[in-house]
Amino acid sequence: MVHGHKGVRFQNWARTYGCCPEMYYQPTSVEEVREVLALARQQNKKVKVVGGGHSPSDIACTDGFMIHMGKMNRVLQVNKEKKQVTVEAGILLTDLHPQLDKHGLALSNLGAVSDVTAGGVIGSGTHNTGIKHGILATQVVALTLMTADGAILECSESSNTEVFQAARVHLGCLGVILTITLQCVPQFHLQETTFPSTLKEVLDNLESHLKKSEYFRFLWFPHSENVSIIYQDHTNKPPSSSASWFWDYAVGFYLLEFLLWTSTFLPCLVGWINRFFFWLLFTRKKENSNLSHKIFTYECRFKQHVQDWAIPEKTEEALLELKAMLEAHPKVVAHYPVEVRFTRGDDILLSPCFQRDSCYMNIIMYRPYGKDVPRLDYWLAYETIMKKFGGRPHWAKAHNCTRKDFEKMYPAFPKFCAIREKLDPTGMFLNSYLEKVFY
Numbered sequence: 417m418v419h420g421h422k423g424v425r426f427q428n429w430a431r432t433y434g435c436c437p438e439m440y441y442q443p444t445s446v447e448e449v450r451e452v453l454a455l456a457r458q459q460n461k462k463v464k465v466v467g468g469g470h471s472p473s474d475i476a477c478t479d480g481f482m483i484h485m486g487k488m489n490r491v492l493q494v495n496k497e498k499k500q501v502t503v504e505a506g507i508l509l510t511d512l513h514p515q516l517d518k519h520g521l522a523l524s525n526l527g528a529v530s531d532v533t534a535g536g537v538i539g540s541g542t543h544n545t546g547i548k549h550g551i552l553a554t555q556v557v558a559l560t561l562m563t564a565d566g567a568i569l570e571c572s573e574s575s576n577t578e579v580f581q582a583a584r585v586h587l588g589c590l591g592v593i594l595t596i597t598l599q600c601v602p603q604f605h606l607q608e609t610t611f612p613s614t615l616k617e618v619l620d621n622l623e624s625h626l627k628k629s630e631y632f633r634f635l636w637f638p639h640s641e642n643v644s645i646i647y648q649d650h651t652n653k654p655p656s657s658s659a660s661w662f663w664d665y666a667v668g669f670y671l672l673e674f675l676l677w678t679s680t681f682l683p684c685l686v687g688w689i690n691r692f693f694f695w696l697l698f699t700r701k702k703e704n705s706n707l708s709h710k711i712f713t714y715e716c717r718f719k720q721h722v723q724d725w726a727i728p729e730k731t732e733e734a735l736l737e738l739k740a741m742l743e744a745h746p747k748v749v750a751h752y753p754v755e756v757r758f759t760r761g762d763d764i765l766l767s768p769c770f771q772r773d774s775c776y777m778n779i780i781m782y783r784p785y786g787k788d789v790p791r792l793d794y795w796l797a798y799e800t801i802m803k804k805f806g807g808r809p810h811w812a813k814a815h816n817c818t819r820k821d822f823e824k825m826y827p828a829f830p831k832f833c834a835i836r837e838k839l840d841p842t843g844m845f846l847n848s849y850l851e852k853v854f855y
């Protein structure tokens with residue numbers, strides 16, 4: 417019999433959202449998950465499944481039953497011929513990479529961190545960059561889902577096709593994702609080249625940058641013209657790094673946190689901090705090469721608030737409008753970087769890239785020593801610009817959108833709603849974040 421705990425407090429990675437679930441479960445098997453759902457049905461409770469708890473919003477919060485998937489984290493099968501791996505949805509990507517390494521396999525693209533689970537990254541539409549690459553959920557070829565009544569659906573392009581189209585970006589609202597089969601590629605190394613540029617240069621030559629590098633992205637330093645361009649491309653070179661541990665990590669981390677904290681009393685320092693750190697850390701060309709997962713991901717040490725919307729085109733105009741807004745409102749301060757990434761369109765019903773190639777524009781406000789920095793004006797102005805350019809918000813990251821917005825943003829929203837209502841007629845898997853999305 418599955419054993420639950422009372423009195424557990426859940427907090428997301430950035431400690432920006434938390435909750436006290438009535439009961440906290442860590443099932444070790446499919447049967448135990450089914451037991452929790454049966455209890456929830458009997459007692460009329462809400463259920464929220466949580467993976468790595470990295471989402472910077474309340475999407476993973478609940479005051480009902482919480483199911484933590486950390487003990488359902490095995491690699492179940494590796495099909496070397498098809499280059500596919502089937503995993504339990506609670507596996508952390510950080511534990512999956514060495515297993516794939518052993519078999520000479522890799523995922524073709526990853527987000528910035530790997531302390532996240534397979535079920536969680538597809539739940540929120542996690543993405544990286546590379547205009548020929550889709551969001552991570554496009555690597556899913558099959559999954560199994562336990563619905564509110566305890567039934568298990570096997571979903572793929574050929575089985576329960578419509579549920580599959582919905583469940584690859586599931587928001588945690590369709591049921592418990594039990595297993596996921598991922599299409600891999602042969603293991604590969606990447607070379608990362610980082611070099612300085614300007615906003616004008618990168619925007620004038622966007623097409624050429626996109627052609628030059630498979631995984632191109634850039635960082636813009638608000639309150640300045642400075643840009644850092646990052647190319648990541650396949651290489652045969654052995655692992656190497658020209659980054660300086662002392663400057664890039666030690667000084668960068670401690671000094672930045674201290675200066676950002678100081679700027680909470682003197683906000684006018686933020687522009688200066690952005691320019692100073694660009695000069696200190698980003699004016700030198702740097703090259704690193706390593707196994708793909710070691711280049712795609714990095715250790716993110718700063719707790720932060722973020723927003724990240726996907727717009728279909730007109731990257732230049734949207735970014736210049738954001739810059740103009742900051743220039744017109746000197747009291748609105750913006751931490752660096754604004755990270756700009758590019759992603760191929762797909763056919764997943766609630767993917768922010770549904771039916772369109774997209775540009776993601778991630779804005780950030782750090783929390784130096786855990787202190788919140790005012791961000792509302794920046795956030796609202798950014799959201800207004802993103803909406804104007806047809807944007808769709810990242811599901812994991814806090815936004816102010818409601819059902820009315822999503823109906824306009826997503827042509828397939830009614831279809832997703834119909835599937836959700838059929839699979840979960842009583843709304844067992846809803847929480848307050850999801851109620852804003854669906855009601």
Ligand SMILES: Cc1cc2nc3c(=O)[nH]c(=O)nc-3n(C[C@H](O)[C@H](O)[C@H](O)COP(=O)(O)OP(=O)(O)OC[C@H]3O[C@@H](n4cnc5c(N)ncnc54)[C@H](O)[C@@H]3O)c2cc1C
Binds near residue numbers: 506531591
């Ligand atoms: C430092 C940092 C860096 C990040 N970098 C990126 C990035 O580069 N690109 C990007 O797109 N995002 C990024 N994110 C966001 C992150 O990828 C997403 O929040 C992702 O969903 C986190 O996975 P998780 O396992 O922590 O999911 P959680 O936050 O635990 O859950 C996310 C959603 O999935 C649901 N869920 C999880 N597992 C299951 C399951 N088995 N069954 C049903 N529902 C489930 C939850 O209920 C919730 O709705 C970053 C976040 C942080 C903190």
